[in-house]
Amino acid sequence: xxxxxxxxxxxxxxxxxxxxxxxxxxxxxxxxxxxxxxxxxxxxxxxxxxxxxxxxxxxxxxxxxxxxxxxxxxxxxxxxxxxxxxxxxxxxxxxxxxxxxxxxxxxxxxxxxxxxxxxxxxxxxxxxxxxxxxxxxxxxxxxxxxxxxxxxxxxxxxxxxxxxxxxxxxxxxxxxxxxxxxxxxxxxxxxxxxxxxxxxxxxxxxxxxxxxxxxxxxxxxxxxxxxxxxxxxxxxxxxxxxxxxxxxxxxxxxxxxxxxxxxxxxxxxxxxxxxxxxxxxxxxxxxxxxxxxxxxxxxxxxxxxxxxxxx
Amino acid sequence: xxxxxxxxxxxxxxxxxxxxxxxxxxxxxxxxxxxxxxxxxxxxxxxxxxxxxxxxxxxxxxxxxxxxxxxxxxxxxxxxxxxxxxxxxxxxxxxxxxxxxxxxxxxxxxxxxxxxxxxxxxxxxxxxxxxxxxxxxxxxxxxxxxxxxxxxxxxxxxxxxxxxx
Numbered sequence: 001x002x003x004x005x006x007x008x009x010x011x012x013x014x015x016x017x018x019x020x021x022x023x024x025x026x027x028x029x030x031x032x033x034x035x036x037x038x039x040x041x042x043x044x045x046x047x048x049x050x051x052x053x054x055x056x057x058x059x060x061x062x063x064x065x066x067x068x069x070x071x072x073x074x075x076x077x078x079x080x081x082x083x084x085x086x087x088x089x090x091x092x093x094x095x096x097x098x099x100x101x102x103x104x105x106x107x108x109x110x111x112x113x114x115x116x117x118x119x120x121x122x123x124x125x126x127x128x129x130x131x132x133x134x135x136x137x138x139x140x141x142x143x144x145x146x147x148x149x150x151x152x153x154x155x156x157x158x159x160x161x162x163x164x165x166x167x168x169x170x171x172x173x174x175x176x177x178x179x180x181x182x183x184x185x186x187x188x189x190x191x192x193x194x195x196x197x198x199x200x201x202x203x204x205x206x207x208x209x210x211x212x213x214x215x216x217x218x219x220x221x222x223x224x225x226x227x228x229x230x231x232x233x234x235x236x237x238x239x240x241x242x243x244x245x246x247x248x249x250x251x252x253x254x255x256x257x258x259x260x261x262x263x264x265x266x267x268x269x270x271x272x273x274x275x276x277x278x279x280x281x282x283x284x285x286x287x288x289x290x291x292x293x294x295x296x297x298x299x300x301x302x303x304x305x306x307x308x309x310x311x
Numbered sequence: 312x313x314x315x316x317x318x319x320x321x322x323x324x325x326x327x328x329x330x331x332x333x334x335x336x337x338x339x340x341x342x343x344x345x346x347x348x349x350x351x352x353x354x355x356x357x358x359x360x361x362x363x364x365x366x367x368x369x370x371x372x373x374x375x376x377x378x379x380x381x382x383x384x385x386x387x388x389x390x391x392x393x394x395x396x397x398x399x400x401x402x403x404x405x406x407x408x409x410x411x412x413x414x415x416x417x418x419x420x421x422x423x424x425x426x427x428x429x430x431x432x433x434x435x436x437x438x439x440x441x442x443x444x445x446x447x448x449x450x451x452x453x454x455x456x457x458x459x460x461x462x463x464x465x466x467x468x469x470x471x472x473x474x475x476x
Contacts, residue, residue, distance in 0.1 A: 090433045113428035113454025117436060132426050134456055199456045202443075 006305035010119040011127045014137040014177045015203065022180060026145050028301035029294070031311045036296050041071035042309040049102035050076030051094070051118075052129070053109040058270060058292065059129050059139070063106050066299035075102060095121045104306065107131075125306050133167045139269055140173035142298040144181075146291040147226055150265050154178075158223050160187040160214075163230035163250055163275060165196040167237070170269035171230045172200055179207040186211040187220050191246045194232065217250070222259050227252070227285075228267045229275055253277045257285055267291050321356045327375040329397040329404075330387065335360050337391055338370035340465060343472055344386045345379070353377055366393065386419045386472075388412045390465045392446045412448055416440040420450075420459075420467040421474075427455035 005021045048067040052060050060078065067074050077085050086094055091114060098105050099122040107115050108129040115128030115135070130136045147154050159178060165171050165188055175196065178186055186209055188196050195213060204211050214220060217227070229252055237243040252266065254277060268276060268288040280286055304310060333341055338357045347353060354375040363369035379387075379396065387394055388410035398406040418437045422429050429438045429452065440450035440459075447461045459467060 090435075091428070091431065092434055092436075109428075111426050111428040111431055112424065112456070113452070114431075116454055117428045117434070131428075132455070197456075199451060199458050202458065 004305055004308060006302065007308045008125055009306060010115075010125050011137050011302065011306070012116050012119060013128070013135045014140040014173050014180070016137075017180070019180045022141065022144060022177075025141060025298070025301050025305065026148055028305060028310060029145055029298045032297040032300040032304070035069055035300065035311065039069055039071060040311055042304050042311065043067065043070040043072035043307055046072040046104070046307060047102045048072045048074050048076075048303070049098045049105045050074060050129075051082075051098055051105055051107045051109075052076065052078045053082045053091075053107070053114075054130065055079045056108055056129065058295065059108065059136075062295035063127075063129065063138075063299055065296050066303055069296065070300055070303055072103075072303070076106075091117065092121050098122070099124055104303070127302070127306070130169055133169050134172065135176075136169040136173045136269075138295075138299055138302060139170045140177035141302065142295050143170075143174050143228070143267060143269070143291065144177050145298050146267060146287065146294055147265075149294070150287060150290075151225065151263075155182040156184050157225040158185045158187070159183050159226045159228065160189050160217060160220060160224045161228045161230075162189040162217050162252075164194045164232045165190045165200075165230075166194040167233060168230045171228065172196070174228050175200055176203060179203055179209050183209060185223075187214050187217075187224065188212070189214045189217045189220070189250070191215065191250070193242060193246055217252070218256060221256055222261065224264060225261065226265055226267060229272070230269060231271065231273055231275055250275055251277065252280055254279050254283070257283065260285065321358060321373065323402050324354070324356075324373050324375040324399050325402055326400055327373065328377050328379055329399060330372045330374075330391070331369070331395045331397060332363065332366060332393050333370040333372065333391040334366065334393075335368035335370055337465070338372050340390050340469060341370075341372055341387055341394075343469055344390060345374070345377070345383055346472065346476060347374065347377075382419070384410055385413055385416065386468055389416065389419060389448060389450075389468050392448055392461075412442050412445045414442050415453075416442065416450055420464065420471045422452040422455060422457055423459060423463065423467060424452065424455050424457045427452055427457065429454050 064074050095118045104125050106127045106129050107118050112132035112134040115131045119126040161171050234243050264285050265287040266285045338359050356373040358371040360368045394410045397404045417439050421438050429436050439453045443449040443451050451458045
């Protein structure tokens with residue numbers, strides 16, 4: 001077998017990986033797509049712990065499905081149960097408990113850095129399924145994989161990342177993920193209040209990505225190949241008044257898309273609320289349901305690689 | 312005074328530490344970081360806003376009978392990145408070195424992001440930053456990625472001293 005950079009590795013940030021690492025992951029994901037409706041016993045006897053301290057439906061179900069398709073057993077808890085699991089216990093102790101039960105821990109937590117901290121404590125690999133506003137590396141992996149399957153490449157395309165770039169971890173991780181490749185240009189489209197954080201812009205500059213911050217998607221709609229839209233999340237706002245001011249100001253409509261390139265694809269990490277007009281769902285531009293369907297094979301590929309097995 | 316430049320004379324110390332090239336006005340911050348209030352009984356001389364070829368104006372702190380720990384030197388580096396430390400024995404400077412911000416700063420300041428895991432209550436976690444640049448200093452929290460610049464670093468180092476004393 002070729003060198004496997006994922007073997008026993010923690011997955012905390014997409015920035016911990018190289019382009020070559022992701023290309024290997026995508027290749028395995030291609031092969032996993034055959035097994036998303038069946039079962040392949042690559043991880044028989046392994047236990048995957050899902051520690052979701054914060055609400056999640058699709059990420060959790062997609063990890064659970066991926067683990068079960070691979071033949072692993074799944075234990076864990078969701079946010080409601082997390083309170084009773086912890087009974088006031090700190091994160092460190094909860095992680096130590098899971099570390100003694102499971103062969104891999106998937107964690108989602110509302111504090112930034114929680115996954116890295118868990119990885120410092122646990123002896124088994126830790127996979128970050130979202131830490132506060134910071135990282136969501138497996139989402140970025142499946143988002144980039146979606147672009148690759150739609151366009152055959154990630155390089156050379158013009159991207160617009162639209163919505164909440166300040167508090168949105170999916171958008172942040174997608175931007176970070178793009179820095180591993182050679183996009184033609186990345187537009188960061190958000191209200192002033194929700195601009196990408198300084199540390200994110202710093203990575204873009206350091207890695208020589210051509211980017212531009214914009215306040216409206218209208219001015220650039222005819223230039224972009226991939227539009228990555230995110231929800232403006234109420235729970236990320238320290239001040240509810242701030243939320244009221246910006247919600248609804250970024251809506252993707254059929255009228256807007258009249259000026260789009262014919263090959264434009266719209267991605268969204270879902271769930272979407274009203275940032276994309278429902279009438280867009282049935283157009284050739286909407287790729288978000290297809291994107292969501294790739295969550296399972298990409299996570300199957302990742303789990304298999306971490307455990308050092310291939311289909 | 313004819314023909315002579317006005318000078319401020321402070322007697323030499325016999326044994327101890329002289330911290331030179333502190334940015335003007337920051338001497339008291341250096342003493343706070345060293346947890347010297349005066350009540351300890353150490354003989355301390357503070358010179359503020361004196362002329363400096365390198366900095367224009369600078370502060371100097373002389374402390375008799377004090378040897379700095381590595382942690383103290385690191386904390387001084389964060390609030391006075393160009394400071395030089397002179398170790399004095401028997402009235403002579405026996406060792407002189409420039410402070411340097413370490414590549415990883417551990418436990419000297421807390422992350423300003425309230426939802427950083429390093430600020431979560433009851434977790435056995437020590438704040439940790441990587442140095443992005445050393446002069447002017449910029450630090451990045453290894454847990455949450457927050458970047459802090461020079462002025463914020465001074466404030467956070469002093470906050471940390473205040474909260475842990």
